Amino acid sequence: MNSKKRGVFLSYLRVGLIGYKFMGKAHTQAYKNTNFYFNPKEPFQLRAICGRNEENVKFAAHTYGWESYETDWEAVIERDDIDIIDIGTPSDTHKDIAISAANAGKHVLTEKPMALNVRDAKKMLKSVTDAGVQHMVSFTYRRVPAIRLAKRIIAEGRIGKVYHVRANYLQDWLADPQAPFAWRLDKNVAGSGAHGDLNAHIIDLTRYLVSEFDEVVGMSETFIKKRSIEAGSTNEEKTNDSASRDVTVDDATLFLARLDNGALGSFEATRYATGRKNNEYIEINGSLGSIVFNFERMNELQFLSKEDEPHLQGYRNILVTEPEYHEYMDAWWPPGHLIGYEHAFTHQASDLAQAITQQQPIYPNFEDGLRCQQVLEAVDNSIKSRTWEKVEKTNYLNL
Structure with a gap:
């Protein structure tokens, strides 16, 4: 077609x-x-x-x-x-x-x-x-097969009523005080630091898997206020030929949240978690069970069910590589043959092609982007006000 x-x-x-x-x-x-x-x-x-x-x-x-x-x-x-x-x-x-x-x-x-x-x-x-x-x-990350399986498990009611979401996204590429200035440290260019870069992902996963956000309260820190300009930097990165630039974004942002479904959430993003390279983690606890995902083990999903017999209860590790049962995997390799970071981008492109050719809705779309931005901004407002802030729910159609 x-x-x-x-x-x-x-x-x-x-x-x-x-x-x-x-x-x-x-x-x-x-x-x-x-x-x-x-x-x-x-x-x-x-x-x-x-x-x-x-x-x-x-x-x-x-x-x-x-x-x-x-x-x-x-x-x-x-x-x-x-x-x-x-x-x-x-x-x-x-x-x-x-x-x-x-x-x-x-x-x-x-x-x-x-x-x-x-x-x-x-x-x-x-x-x-x-x-x-x-x-x-x-x-x-919505298109990692293990996340799609987590979505299915939650939608089927297998973990029951969700009580808790705890998520973090930890990197360490700025933990070295001598690391040079980069465009991601300029608020005028990047908008924010670890918050928009990393918290955006775990906010979106929470919206996708669990619920919209109701209210938030947060804190942030910029640990190193100036960074040296690396030799060979572009003119855009230099300011008045100085040897350093002010860091105008957050290095780390943490926040608590109440979700629309009544669940409580805790979120952390940092570029100073020494030893953590790309540790995106989300744990969701419900009345009947829990799920755990860590992107550094992206082919695996941990699942605990209270409906198992008591002597068998415990987290099971599911290898999400079965073409017959796990979304996207029929395009790749036999069971047990793992996929990597780049494959989620391929899944995204494939879904985009299908949406365009079949004139179907595609997600996450710009409304999802706006909803994430509203959470990010509510956290920023909370940091300034030092109190809880409601998350805006309106879009341009409601104004």
């Missing part, structure tokens, strides 16, 4: 990717893997990749296998041979690129956090809704 756009039936989904570094590489591989492993009705075509540094983006285009490159994102959006705009740039650029893409009739996929603030997220949601295009936020 082909999708119809501007009166022309297409045989490919033609992608323009803005950004070519870490996420650019991950998204590129996802489009290629989707074509190879998932056999979409309309394969992805890598039309143009975009970046400001011509030498680097030209090299990326050649290395990754893109047909062409651009140095101006507006030029990518203006092209008639592109259907999807994929945004893998720093957070301060998401709003303008997404709105321009929607106005041009392009489908939009953006990295998280979706925006710098709730105000911008609402504008982005309005633009894609008014344009009638598909829109998606790259919360890829």
